[in-house]
Amino acid sequence: MRNNADTAAAVRQAFGGSTTEHADGLPGASWTAANAPMSLSISELQPVLEYPELAADGLVAGTYGVECVHTGRASTGEYYLRLRLYDVTGAAHVYSRCADWPSPPRDGQTHTVGFRWVHDRYENLVPLARPFPSTQTLPERSPLELLPGDRLPEPENLFRLLTLVESLRTPGYRALVEEVFRDRELAYLFATLPASRRCHHTGEGGLLAHSLDVAEGVRRATGHLAIGRLRREALILVGLLHDIGKALLNTREGYRLPSSRGEHAALIDYALATPMARLKARDLxxxxxxxxxxxxxxxxxxxxxxxxxxxxxMDSVSAQTNLIQQRSTSHPGYRLPGCHRETIWHAPGR
Incomplete structure (x- = not known):
């Protein structure tokens, strides 16, 4: 695979007009109802970008988060973009013609993107991204799937989150979670913030790890209780979102909220107000x-x-378990310093 400089040169050469578009069954052919494109995640797209022959039996497209990394100008005067496409599985960098976009893509927006391949002067295939035709649709992706997995401290926890949400059998509950995390700023903060500053899960991504521990613990604890599916899944949801107020307080509008950091639990109503109203209309x-x-x-x-x-x-169990893991190595005795000046009894090595 060529380096970025070689690829950029190839793209500039391609924009100069000495290219032929790759068609007739290979990537870049016309999109028609009879020739539907493959919808790929980033991890599935990356080998296709490196080896276009992998897509010879179908056309390629997908829905991704988009960032504009660089804008350049070819020798012909035509402008091009270097884009970073991302989802929960990773990120890929591609080039695109500015003229193909009705308006320049803004960082953080979600776009459905198709790909065509052009030949450079060396007869190499160079992938070019372009907006997907509005006359066709791809399967909708969850907002959780469009978080930038390559920039999160613990990307494996995103897959735990997706698995947890997909396990919910109540459609209204799945829709509620997706609506909460459709706010990109809130979703990113929830996945990257620590759960606390000096107590438990203090590293980046601690808030998501702790929330998953609580929700998964509730799911396991209620697995054999005859409480009904709705109540069980409601408990799992509250376990997942019980600390959503911590993320809200760190948003750009967080200073306007009627709670302090120590009262974040009260913000669960605020965070879920609109999704709960829609849930009420859908499934009372x-x-x-x-x-x-x-x-x-x-x-x-x-x-x-x-x-x-x-x-x-479960909130307390997750917090104390993490504290013991963090502090047992530096405090080998039976008494460990806990949160809020409390002490934890712990049998070393047992």
């Missing part, structure tokens, strides 16, 4: 089950929603 039973758990968790009401205490318990 699912809305009621989720509202009861949220209300019981916030008010610590053990009568109206006794199982909400399970979320609180």
């Amino acid at each position: 039973d699912a809305f009621t089950a989720l509202w009861q758990v949220i209300d019981g968790y916030k008010r610590k009401d053990r009568y109206a929603a006794p199982l909400a205490a399970l979320v609180e318990s």
Whole structure:
């Protein structure tokens, strides 16, 4: 595979007009209903960009997050873009003609992109990205799938998150999670922030890791309880989103919110207000089950929603387990310093 300088030169040469478009069954042919394109993730796209012959049996497209890395100008005066395409599986850099875009792509936007290949003067195939025709559609991708996996501290946790959401059998609950994370700033913060500054899960990505620990713990603990699917999945959702207020407080508008950092739990209503309204219109039973758990968790009401205490318990278990992992090596005794000046008893090596 050529380096970036060679590829850029090839693209400039291609824009100079001495190219032939690759068609007739190879990538770059016309998109028609009878010749539907393959929708690829970034990890699936990368080998195709390096070896175009892999796509010889079909056309190539996909929906990705887009960033403009560089703008250049060919010898003919035509402008081109170097784009970074990304999703949860990674990132790829491609070139595109400015003239192919009705308006320049803005960083962080989501675009459906198709690819054509052109021959450079050395008869090498160079991939060029272009907006996908609006007359055709590809399968819709979840906002969670479009997070920048290559820039997250623990990308494997994104796949844990996707697996957890896909395991929910209630369509309204899956839609609610996707709507919450359609806010790109909020989703990125939720996946990259620490869970706390000095207590547990203090590294980058700690908030997502802790939230998954709680949600997965609730799922395992309720697996054999006869509580009904809606209530069980409502508990899992609250376990996942119980600290969403921490991400909200770090957004650009976070200073306007009516809570302090120590009162982040109260913001779960604020974060879910619009998704909950849509859930209520779509599935009243699912809305009621989720509202009861949220209300019981916030008010610590053990009568109206006794199982909400399970979320609180799993929260403590996840925090203390992480603390023991972090501090047992530097404090070999039986007593470890915990959060809020508390002490944890721990049997070393057992």
